[in-house]
Amino acid sequence: MKNTQALSLHVPEPQTRPGDEPDFTRLQLPAAGSVERPGISTPALQMRELAYGLIRVLDEEGRAIGPWNPRVDPETLRRGLKAMLLTRAFDDRMYRAQRQGKTSFYMKCTGEEAVACAQALVLTQEDMCFPTYRQQGLLITRGYPLATMMNQIYSNASDPIKGRQLPVMYSSKAFGFFTISGNLGTQYPQAVGWAMASAYKGDDKIAAAWIGDGATAEGDFHSALTFASVYRAPVILNIVNNQWAISSYHGIAGGDQTTFAARGIGYGLPALRVDGNDFLAVYAATEWAAERARANLGATVLELYTYRAAQHSTSDDPARYRPAEEAGGWPLGDPVLRLAAHLIGLGEWSNEQHAAYQQEAIALVRAAGKEAEAIGTLGQSRPEAATMFEDVYKDMDWRLLRQKREAGF
Amino acid sequence: MPAMNMIQALNSALDNMLEKDPNVLIFGEDVGFFGGVFRVTDGLQKKHGLTRCFDAPIAEGGIVGAAIGMGAYGLRPVVEIQFADYIYPAYDQLVSEAARLRYRSAADFTAPMTIRSPYGGGIFGGNTHSQSVEALFTHVAGLKTVIPSNPYDAKGLLIASIEDDDPVLFLEPKRIYNGPFDGHHEKPVSPWAGHPMSDVPAEHYTVPLGKAHTLREGKDLTVLAYGVMVHVALAAAQDSGIDAEVIDLRTLVPVDIEAIEASVKKTGRCVIVHEATRTSGFGAELSALVQEACFYHLEAPIERVTGWDTPYPHAFEWDYFPGPERVAKAMRRVMEG
Structure with a gap:
């Protein structure tokens, strides 16, 4: 049968581009507290709507409402808020450091801080995180030394990964933070394999992986979901x-x-599907997923719905492809301000405390910066060059030994 | 000692390792209950349990990706890629991940793992069941590549690979699973039984990685080969009457440079044989190494005998396959050179 009309190729386009007013009318945002919270052993088929809804706990007035309210004690929430503020202060400083020529590259997580900072509080340090380059909040919340992160960013003599990776590609087994890859999505099946190993050994640790919306198109995303489902x-x-x-x-x-x-x-x-700018919603959903995992019920997919308020990286300029006001107008607001408003509403935080901690965070970052810069910024200091031949294999074979000599080491 | 074919020897290696080390586990397509399409994992699930040897979804990238996570946890996974031709979806995981974890994390994370895969032609498998993929991996810093040529080595090298702390690609020349094929496809197939390298101990032993094996000593010229081509080279030596020294490399990365250098310096002539396509094949690397190390000892140009630079053609298998006649011809040319 012949077509009655000519075919046409569809290439999707965003609703708005630079110069346009941002338009959020297509976003369907259910009210806070409106999504039900099933028990963790509910069969997946009976809770399909959760993938189309949006779990929100904080309402417009900053109150925690509904069945997903995790009822976290104020001290933990303050820890989370401080971790987000510290992450933001760190990002700001390192962004400027790149602009000052102190490093080649940096990536901020502005607007997405609730994702990593809330989740780090739910998971234990023994659980293994397989992050992307935008979950620095995991390390910062877990108390990883800021100066050590900077040493990595500066590839200086104290860089724990010896100047081998692009800035922000941290690695710390001790902090449950898997070495970051620049090839997107590869960490997803690896996290599933790590979790399978934990189950195989009868251990009690779980794994968590992060991926961006864009990289869900990678084959690794789909094989990871298959493996996670098949092997629970x-x-x-x-x-x-x-x-x-x-x-x-x-x-x-x-x-x-x-x-x-x-x-x-x-x-x-x-x-x-979770409001990723709602610290309490992220916390609650992660807690629910972690409980399922720990109860041998298997994997959970969490979509953390948020907005990348900053550039992709220091090499990017979003003004060239999206309306400048889009970030500021994001209907789900700013995760830091929303959690602060909630705590202030509870009488557990104040504008004065907020301003004071912002200054403290800046001071902490500045102190770390001094420590790292005393060792050196990019190019001023670096690990021994001879170490570039190490760790290719456990033992250097004859080729590397000869090449090391040839290189003059 | 019992005579084993290569499949039985590999099975015995896996059996020993499952027995010895609770951190060893096996998964891959059809390897569980069924025991693998080539039967290498036959009976292992029944003997060692469901979680020690199990089937995987048809997702090679997922298989290798999951194995990396397991290795990072502290296990020693052994995964099977059913045919080497299917390994490409796992290329990113092997090259950018398995091979790079130790380096990029400064040894904070490592992922010991063995990737077994039947490879090579001679079985009328056509383009998608015959490829020799080794050069795509020997080029990758951080990976080791091992190719056995007989049952004894297959077992010892596989155990050494599993016990190695780095990722190892273990390519199994499937044409010689059941017998030492010398390229004379017109002759009846001979089984491994009776071959000296089919005497395989039932217990654990290793053949060290990175060590070549001189299978035939000779004074006229050196033949560098691995996998099936070792047997083809031996046949060519016999057919031609040339007193060739035949070296089975066994490990391509790291290759045994000392054995190569010593032999070529002794004979002054070198023929390199592999089934894979020629351009940028491992033979190019070998040729360069020989030239660098032995130039002033060479009496003639180095020759490569390889598969043609075409995809593996189904109906023209024996026109493509670098059989003993082609190898013997090259040996004669090098002797005349």
Whole structure:
């Protein structure tokens, strides 16, 4: 049969571009407290709507409402707020350090701090995190030394990974932070394998992985979900939907047709769509997923719905592809301000305390900066060059020994 | 000692390692209940349990990715890629991840793992069941590549690979799983039984990685080969009457430079044989190494005998396969050179 009309190719486009007013009318944002909270052993098929809803705990007035309220004690919330503020202060300082020529590259997580900072408080340090380059909040919340992060960013003589990786590609087994790859999505099946190993050994540790909305298009994402489902791996599979993959809006990864959480449904996995700028919602959903994993019920997919308020990296300029006011107008607000408002409403925080901690965070970062810069910024100081031949293999073979000599070491 | 074919020897290696080390586990497509399409994992699930040897989804990237996570946890996974031709979806995980974890984390994270995969032609498998993929991996810093040529080595090298703390690609020349094929495809297939390298101890032993094996000593010229081509080279030596020294490399990375250098310096002539396509094949690396180390000892140009630079053609298998005639011809040319 011949077509009655000519075919046409659809290439999705975002609703707005630079020069346009941001338009959020298409976002469907259910009210806080409106999504039900099923028990952790509920079959995935019976909670499919959760992949299309949006778990929100904090309402417009900053009150915690509804069944997903995790009822976290104020001290823990203050810790989370401080971790977010510290992460933001760190990002600001390192962004400026790059602009000052102290390093080659940096990536901020502005607007997404609740994702890593809330989740770090739910997971234990023995659980293994397989992050992307935008979960520095995991390390900062866990108390990893800021100066050590800077040493990595400066590839200086005290860089724990010896000047071998691009800035922000941290690695710390002791802090449950898996070595970051610049190839997107590769960490997803690795996290599932790590979780399978923990289950194989009868251990009690779980794994968590992060991926961006853009990288869900990678094959590794899909094989990871298959493996996680097939082997009921104790892993939390986070999709950080920050709307933008460098300059490509989420629609280029298929986000116009369905939600990213809904990807989990096809694999028979429970999938929650969560307001990623709502610290309490992120905390609650992660706690729910962790409980499932620890109870041998397997993997959970979490879509953390947020907005990348800053550039993709210091090499990027979002003004060239999205409206300048889009970040500021994001309807789900700013995670730091929302959690602060909640704590202030509870009488557990104040504007004065907030301002004071902001200054303290700046001071902490400045002190770390001094420590790291005393060792050296990029190019001023670096690990012994001869070490570049180490750790290719456990033992150097004849080729590396000869080449090391040839290089003059 | 019992005579084993290569499949039985590999099975015995896996059996020993499952027995010895609770951190060893096996997974891959069809390797569980069924025991693998080539039967290498036959009976292991039944003997050692469901979680020690199990089936994996058809997702090679997922298989290798999951194995990396397991290795990082502290296990020693052994995964099977059913045919080497299927390994490409796992290339990113092997090259950018498995091979780089130790380096990029300054040894904070490592992922010991063995990737077994039947490879090579001679079985009428056509383009997607015959490829020799080794050069795509020997080029990768951080990976080791091992290729056995007989049952005894297969077992000892596989155990050494599993016990190695770095990721090892273990390519199994499937044409010689059941017998030492010398390229004379017109002759009846001979089994491993009776071959000296089919005497395989049932217990644990290793053949060290990075050490070549001189299978035939000779004074006229050196043949560098691995896998099936070792047997082809031996046949060519016999057919041609040339007193060739045949070296089975066994490990391509790290290759045994001392054995190569000593032999070529002695004979002054060198023929390199592999089944893989020629351009940028491992033979190019060997040729460069020989030239660098032995130039002033060479009496003739180095020759490479390889698969043609075409995809593996189904109906023209024996026109493609570098059989003993082609190898013998090259040996004669090098002797005349």
